Amino acid sequence: MAELPSPRLAVAMAVALALLVLLAADAAVPVKNPLLNICMDAKHHKHKPGPEGKLHDQCSPWKDNACCTANTSSEAHKDQSNLYNFNWNHCGVMPPKCKRHFIQDTCLYECSPNLGPWIDQVDSSWRRERILHVPLCKEDCEEWWKDCKDALTCKENWHKGWNWATGTNRCPWGSMCRPFSEVFPRPKDLCEKIWSNSYKYSPEHRGSGRCIQMWFDPAQGNPNVAVARYYAWEKTCSPAQGEKAAPERDQAARALPWSALALLPLALVLLPEVAGGCGIPRMGVPVAAL
Structure with a gap:
């Protein structure tokens, strides 16, 4: 004869079953994680992500759901665009194979709605938010470094310290143009230092679901959606993020x-x-x- 469950276990099972039924009934009102599918508060970003009829060239993978406009995507491909008056060719002409990585980097920054878990508050005249420590896939960092190692630059951190006297960035007085491979000895150095730790070199590979890709085939879907979802819940549940996670838990409880x-x-x-x-x-x- 099969052993009957204890009264305590039977009550627990009944309560758990009732809870599941109630949650299933309430599933028609999903709780939105505030770190997912959002645009940062920055100079050229839209307030909310949405479809764009056509995004230019390397920004086109985001056309179905983008934080950038068509005009922003077009400007991202210019040697000296109106986005930030930034000149890629500050130490001579940047090789095309290198430049394409910087264009893709710009497209990811301006267009992606999947960077929410890494948005950080800043006090700046041109933006209120930035990205910090985005885990960029190993292949993306290594290909970026490989294609740019022979290009020239005079600075390690491109976010600050330029000479803007002419209205565009020029090398600071006294600085020397050197190969990327000297300024950034490893792929990790390039990814992490060039934009003040906006990116973090990840040991994870493309397709792992644990790192952000700058390059992807839109026909196969956007792999960064799943990556953002993973890190959003990890951030919500991390003890170190207790204060930030509390509003999200409260929102979920109210639902x-x-x-x-x-x-x-x-x-x-x-x-x-x-x-x-x-x-x-x-x-x-x-x-x-x-």
Whole structure:
């Protein structure tokens, strides 16, 4: 004869089942993670991502859902565009194979709606937000460095320290033009230093779901959507992000029906093994998503 579950376990199972039913009924009102599908508050970004009829050349992969306009995408391809009056050719003409990486970098920055987990507040005259420590895929950093190692530059950090006396960036007085391979000895140095740690060199590979790609085939879908989703929930659940995560948890709690909220404490008391922090509990429902 099969052993009957204990009364405590039976009650726990009933509460958990009721909670799941209530959550399923409320699924028609999904909770939006504020770190996903957003545009940063910067000089040329749209307020919200959305489709664009046509984006220029290397920015075209984002045309279905972009934070940039068609005009911004076109300007991103110019040697000295009106976006920031920045001149790629400050140490002679930059080789095309190198320049294409900087254009793609600009397209990612201006157009991607998948950089939310790495948006950071700044006090600047031209933007209120920037990206910080975006994990760029190993291949992207290494190909960037390989194609630019023989190009010339006079600065390690391109965000600041230029001579802007003529209205465009020129090398600071006394600086020397040197090969990228001397200024940036490793791919990691290039990715992390050139834009004040906007990027972080990731050991993860393209397609891993754990790093952002500058290059992707839109016909295969945007792989950065899944990457942003992974890091958004990781950031929400990280103890170090407790204060930032609290508003998101509150928003999620407000979206639950009152009956589910009443049952949730009891379910967690009766089923401690189910409460797996911010991970995926055994019943298969992400606690962070509740």
